Amino acid sequence: MDSCMTVEREIDKVLTKFGGLHDHSVDTIEDFITSLENIRKELAEGPADGEVQVTQSLVMNQALHRVQEATSRMGQEHKDLHSTVSKVGKTIDRNFVSEFSAVFTEGSFENDETQMLLNEIICEHFLRQGKLDIAEALNEEADLNLDPVQMEPFLELHRILGALKRRNLQPALSWTAANRDSLQNQGSNLEFKLHRLQFIELVSQTTQNQTQVLQYAKNFAKFADKHAREVQVLMGSLLYMKQGIHTSPYAFLLDPIYWEEICDVFTRDACALMGMSVESPLSVSIRAGCRALPPLLNIRQVMQQRQVSGVWTSKDELPVEIDLGNEHRYHSIFACPILRQQSTEHNPPVRLICGHVISRDALHKLASGNKYVSQFGVKTLVKCPYCPVEQNPDDAKVVMF
Numbered sequence: 001m002d003s004c005m006t007v008e009r010e011i012d013k014v015l016t017k018f019g020g021l022h023d024h025s026v027d028t029i030e031d032f033i034t035s036l037e038n039i040r041k042e043l044a045e046g047p048a049d050g051e052v053q054v055t056q057s058l059v060m061n062q063a064l065h066r067v068q069e070a071t072s073r074m075g076q077e078h079k080d081l082h083s084t085v086s087k088v089g090k091t092i093d094r095n096f097v098s099e100f101s102a103v104f105t106e107g108s109f110e111n112d113e114t115q116m117l118l119n120e121i122i123c124e125h126f127l128r129q130g131k132l133d134i135a136e137a138l139n140e141e142a143d144l145n146l147d148p149v150q151m152e153p154f155l156e157l158h159r160i161l162g163a164l165k166r167r168n169l170q171p172a173l174s175w176t177a178a179n180r181d182s183l184q185n186q187g188s189n190l191e192f193k194l195h196r197l198q199f200i201e202l203v204s205q206t207t208q209n210q211t212q213v214l215q216y217a218k219n220f221a222k223f224a225d226k227h228a229r230e231v232q233v234l235m236g237s238l239l240y241m242k243q244g245i246h247t248s249p250y251a252f253l254l255d256p257i258y259w260e261e262i263c264d265v266f267t268r269d270a271c272a273l274m275g276m277s278v279e280s281p282l283s284v285s286i287r288a289g290c291r292a293l294p295p296l297l298n299i300r301q302v303m304q305q306r307q308v309s310g311v312w313t314s315k316d317e318l319p320v321e322i323d324l325g326n327e328h329r330y331h332s333i334f335a336c337p338i339l340r341q342q343s344t345e346h347n348p349p350v351r352l353i354c355g356h357v358i359s360r361d362a363l364h365k366l367a368s369g370n371k372y373v374s375q376f377g378v379k380t381l382v383k384c385p386y387c388p389v390e391q392n393p394d395d396a397k398v399v400m401f
């Protein structure tokens with residue numbers, strides 16, 4: 001942030017200088033034009049074949065001289081401006097790192113498959129934003145061969161959201177009606193919230209017919225069980241319909257926050273229904289990258305200073321834990337307390353019979369040195385590293401989060 005402020009200060013300097021120069025030049029040029037026009041007028045008023053008088057030629061010479069002087073001065077001032085402009089460039093170079101090769105994996109996007117995936121993610125991002133023309137151009141130029149059927153849900157989502165932002169609930173209501181069963185299965189309250197907003201809209205219009213509004217209220221019948229309290233409140237607001245609910249105890253229903261909320265609820269539920277993430281994977285990756293880059297660059301620098309660059313050799317693994325904040329936490333993770341590694345699909349956490357949890361690799365390592373021959377053949381016995389309970393490693397159970 002500090003870096004941005006420093007650059008902004010330099011830009012402000014350029015703008016002030018440029019503004020000053022502009023105003024000054026315009027004034028000077030205006031002055032010259034007026035004085036030259038005066039001279040021309042004076043000359044034109046004189047006799048057609050008369051000679052130019054000495055004083056007139058003197059005035060003309062002086063004027064020309066002044067114009068030349070001012071032009072070269074303005075040229076100089078303009079040149080000075082360049083140094084201020086180039087200072088901005090230097091400040092950007094000084095305050096921002098442009099060399100990231102130390103912290104990314106070379107060749108990540110070099111093969112055709114990853115290139116294609118990257119292009120698909122970019123294309124999906126544009127589709128999510130409703131920028132159909134850009135997405136189509138990318139689809140064509142990068143040979144993505146995206147099926148128009150794949151694009152349709154994004155466009156519909158965007159169209160409905162656009163309508164919601166214009167306070168038009170109809171497209172969203174038809175969509176929820178068409179997907180009612182699936183929405184109910186995922187425990188969505190979207191349809192109720194849409195009807196509630198529509199109802200409040202009707203109640204807030206004093207010109208509306210009360211009977212019609214009551215008629216609309218029938219839509220709440222199917223929500224009566226789950227939202228009884230909220231439906232009661234809505235019915236109460238009907239009493240103030242004639243005098244206008246904005247001056248009634250129900251004025252809170254008109255809070256614009258409900259309209260903001262409905263856009264979020266709609267996006268979340270519709271994305272869940274279509275099996276998509278709520279946010280574009282591209283924006284999430286970029287945001288995460290912006291957070292992770294500064295600490296990674298710092299670590300790289302420290303490593304270089306202390307000449308321990310060999311510590312971080314595998315670039316698909318982070319040298320330290322990077323906290324991306326709560327909004328980027330999607331699932332629980334388990335780090336093995338023995339190997340100090342995050343569990344993976346191939347190395348899941350396992351629960352020992354005593355209740356302690358370690359990773360499967362750690363268990364194998366413990367087991368490998370503890371084989372003994374008994375009368376029943378080769379047996380393995382593992383001692384839990386946290387409590388002295390001895391057990392057969394085969395009794396450990398994989399833990400799923």
Ligand SMILES: [Zn+2]
Binds near residue numbers: 352355387388389
């Ligand atoms: Zn134990």
